[in-house]
Amino acid sequence: MAISLSSRGSSYSRAIEAELTALFRRYAKKDIFFMMKRKASEESTAIRVTRGSSNVFKDLGLPNPGERLAKAQFASLIDDVIRERRLTQRDAAALMGIDQPKVSHLLRGSLTGLSTQRLTGFLTALGRDVEITVRAAPKSRKCGRLRVTA
Numbered sequence: 001m002a003i004s005l006s007s008r009g010s011s012y013s014r015a016i017e018a019e020l021t022a023l024f025r026r027y028a029k030k031d032i033f034f035m036m037k038r039k040a041s042e043e044s045t046a047i048r049v050t051r052g053s054s055n056v057f058k059d060l061g062l063p064n065p066g067e068r069l070a071k072a073q074f075a076s077l078i079d080d081v082i083r084e085r086r087l088t089q090r091d092a093a094a095l096m097g098i099d100q101p102k103v104s105h106l107l108r109g110s111l112t113g114l115s116t117q118r119l120t121g122f123l124t125a126l127g128r129d130v131e132i133t134v135r136a137a138p139k140s141r142k143c144g145r146l147r148v149t150a
Contacts, residue, residue, distance in 0.1 A: 014109030015072035016056050066146040071111045073148035074119035079107055080150075081126045096122045116146075 050059075057065035082092045082103075089103040096103070106114065106122075120130045137144040 013076075014107075015068075015075055015111055016109070018109045019057065019060070019062065019068075067116060068111075070116050070146045070148050071114065071119060072109070073150075074116060074123065075106055075109065075111055077128070077148070077150055078119065078122055078126065081123070081128060082107070085126070092126070096125045098122075 052059040055065050055069045057068040062068060082089075087095070089100045089107070093100045093103045111119075123130050
């Protein structure tokens with residue numbers, strides 16, 4: 001089963017797609033995602049829809065959702081820079097100090113083993129400034145959050 005989140009095909013979408021596909025495969029047999037109903041004269045499919053937050057990883061109940069979202073956003077920005085500069089994966093790898101297969105994994109959304117610090121290092125190696133701002137969280141939230149903006 002393929003899950004398509006964006007026609008753009010960014011690393012951000014691919015990272016979320018990889019997580020969703022893995023979860024779907026794990027839970028599909030348990031009917032967590034889909035609920036089937038049968039009426040007396042016809043068969044229909046009902047899909048339970050729930051409005052999500054701005055973080056799909058949080059909605060799915062995955063550990064460290066803020067970090068996962070930030071990593072996916074950093075990967076998307078890296079993908080944008082590589083496309084904008086029309087770099088090959090080999091050229092991007094040379095600039096980032098890694099080998100080409102790791103660039104391929106990163107661009108396909110496989111972010112396991114990559115820290116946010118390493119991803120920000122890749123962005124600076126590709127000629128982007130990374131600015132980190134720390135401020136107090138509003139009183140309406142108990143704890144702070146990690147957010148990536150570009």
